[in-house]
Amino acid sequence: MTGVAVVAGGGEHTGPAVAVRLAGRGFDVALLDTEFTAADKTVRQIEESGRRCVTVEAELTDTRSVGAAFGQVRSALSSPVVLVTCVGPGPVPDGSPEDELADEQRYGVVRRALRSAFVCCQAGAGHLLHHRWGRIIIVTEPVDAGGNAWRTSQPVLAGLIGFTRSAALELARSGITVNLIAPAESAVDSRAPAHQPAVNVGAGSYAEGVAHVTAFLIDDQAVGITGQEIYLAAAQAGVPLLRER
Amino acid sequence: MMSTVNAANAFEDGPGAEFSSDRPTARPCVHRAEWGGAPTAERDPVMTGPAASAVACEPVAMVTGAGRGIGAATAERLAAEGMAVIVVDRVEQDTTATVSAIRAAGGRASGLGCDVSVAQAVTATVASAVEEFGHLDVLVNCAGITQDRLLLTMSDQEWDRVLDVNLGGSMRCSFAVGRHMRRQGHGRIINFSSVAARGNAGQTNYATAKGAIAGFTRTLAAEFGPHGVTVNSIAPGFVATPMVAELTERLGVDRDTVLLEAAMSSAVGRIGTPEEIAAVVAFVTRPESGYLTGETIHVEGGRR
Numbered sequence A: 001m002t003g004v005a006v007v008a009g010g011g012e013h014t015g016p017a018v019a020v021r022l023a024g025r026g027f028d029v030a031l032l033d034t035e036f037t038a039a040d041k042t043v044r045q046i047e048e049s050g051r052r053c054v055t056v057e058a059e060l061t062d063t064r065s066v067g068a069a070f071g072q073v074r075s076a077l078s079s080p081v082v083l084v085t086c087v088g089p090g091p092v093p094d095g096s097p098e099d100e101l102a103d104e105q106r107y108g109v110v111r112r113a114l115r116s117a118f119v120c121c122q123a124g125a126g127h128l129l130h131h132r133w134g135r136i137i138i139v140t141e142p143v144d145a146g147g148n149a150w151r152t153s154q155p156v157l158a159g160l161i162g163f164t165r166s167a168a169l170e171l172a173r174s175g176i177t178v179n180l181i182a183p184a185e186s187a188v189d190s191r192a193p194a195h196q197p198a199v200n201v202g203a204g205s206y207a208e209g210v211a212h213v214t215a216f217l218i219d220d221q222a223v224g225i226t227g228q229e230i231y232l233a234a235a236q237a238g239v240p241l242l243r244e245r
Numbered sequence B: 001m002m003s004t005v006n007a008a009n010a011f012e013d014g015p016g017a018e019f020s021s022d023r024p025t026a027r028p029c030v031h032r033a034e035w036g037g038a039p040t041a042e043r044d045p046v047m048t049g050p051a052a053s054a055v056a057c058e059p060v061a062m063v064t065g066a067g068r069g070i071g072a073a074t075a076e077r078l079a080a081e082g083m084a085v086i087v088v089d090r091v092e093q094d095t096t097a098t099v100s101a102i103r104a105a106g107g108r109a110s111g112l113g114c115d116v117s118v119a120q121a122v123t124a125t126v127a128s129a130v131e132e133f134g135h136l137d138v139l140v141n142c143a144g145i146t147q148d149r150l151l152l153t154m155s156d157q158e159w160d161r162v163l164d165v166n167l168g169g170s171m172r173c174s175f176a177v178g179r180h181m182r183r184q185g186h187g188r189i190i191n192f193s194s195v196a197a198r199g200n201a202g203q204t205n206y207a208t209a210k211g212a213i214a215g216f217t218r219t220l221a222a223e224f225g226p227h228g229v230t231v232n233s234i235a236p237g238f239v240a241t242p243m244v245a246e247l248t249e250r251l252g253v254d255r256d257t258v259l260l261e262a263a264m265s266s267a268v269g270r271i272g273t274p275e276e277i278a279a280v281v282a283f284v285t286r287p288e289s290g291y292l293t294g295e296t297i298h299v300e301g302g303r304r
């Protein structure tokens, strides 16, 4: 199956890597994001490979905005069959333990991340259903080492697991699979180094790993793989993938 | 090795000491040692069991969603174990039945109305609880709702409400009460996840919220561990409560059929009772449970 794929979010690394890979598999690609800083290169690369690529600005936590963006994708390309939605837990303020505002903002960060998955998947699923074939892939972005984002990454990841499995159950009969890709270091029972900075680009990077798993999951034969979590250990020069015992 | 002298001094040392300036003027209370608070220079870091010291005053537990169902059973159970219980539900009126039941059984209870999805309400409620009781030793985040709908037709409001009450409520109450517990140097926070976090058709919102609660539990356990505060979740299976009755009514399905199906899908061949969930909460609150943290305990009668 080929057709149109929507890549929502994913910034400068994951989004472009997935988009280029999908184009390589014969898909026309629409990039959805709140803003685009360096999409020109991705668009050019995809067009040079003979596929079409459009960028559509949308507020990914807003149902109407995302709904309108999918409408634009349909008129510019066609109704999509693949949705890759990238969720970044995002930074939280460095509040002291006494800082109530920081606490409330922390819930806000988790809420926004989870809501973007709901909004994008709901809009995407509406289109995928027309084809009775579809792939939804939810991607959680790695958090910065040393930062504060680890305080939100576990609630976001665990929430997305519940979401992925529930949506998979609902959509299985329509030939639509829903899976989740996450960094290995965030897995609950992981022995991978915690808060390891993942390299951003190139072979072995998180973005390339996500692109590779996406290519695997969009295959017709991957129809039986749904409601699953796939954890990626991004390779980094000099750092073993798994901690020695 | 713990001595009673150390226990009496427990408030003056440890990581909580930095907050000593605005410590509430409570009756002196020594349960920090009972609860196996944070390790200190004088204390053996392996000391996780209960210390041989007397409890000078009763522990205080705050239970949200305690007006009925699992929350009510938990409040009554903790009261029966000798805790003073702050019974919290959306409106104060909803707390009266539980408060009366506890008092009738000879326990100490006080009811407070608070919508846990409203930040200011949570802050005010925790402040008045601390003012009345002087300290807070146990928090049980039991307030929860479902609003089931298939993903395709779920409204923004249905998504937001379920997230804001279940996850937002648990996070807010944990932060607000956790602030006091860190100062005290001891505490037990128990959240409510659900087996639905493993995925359930028609519950993308609820499964997301309940999964996120388990993730939040792990993170908060890591943050609060050094301060002698443990954080765990309970994930109940199928428990016959008003929540379930309302659900079957709303879906127009036969309640008995649903209960029978749930019973048959568990290893023990029956559904659970609120009291059985309350018993596990009570176990987690005990001083001897200080080495248990960050976990989500599934109480579902096993799977088959």
Ligand SMILES: NC(=O)c1ccc[n+]([C@@H]2O[C@H](COP(=O)([O-])OP(=O)(O)OC[C@H]3O[C@@H](n4cnc5c(N)ncnc54)[C@H](O)[C@@H]3O)[C@@H](O)[C@H]2O)c1
Residues within 6 Å of the ligand: B064, B065, B066, B067, B068, B069, B070, B071, B088, B089, B090, B094, B114, B115, B116, B117, B141, B142, B143, B144, B145, B165, B169, B192, B193, B194, B195, B196, B235, B236, B237, B238, B239, B240, B241, B242, B243, B244
């Ligand atoms: N009953 C089950 O089978 C089951 C299974 C898994 C998890 N749970 C969870 O266990 C907890 C208790 O469930 P239950 O079956 O006793 O539910 P219930 O509906 O019988 O009781 C929940 C209580 O929470 C209160 N509440 C709801 N929203 C509130 C708000 N915004 N602020 C304050 N209070 C609020 C309600 O008024 C009610 O008294 C919930 O978190 C629920 O999600 C229940």
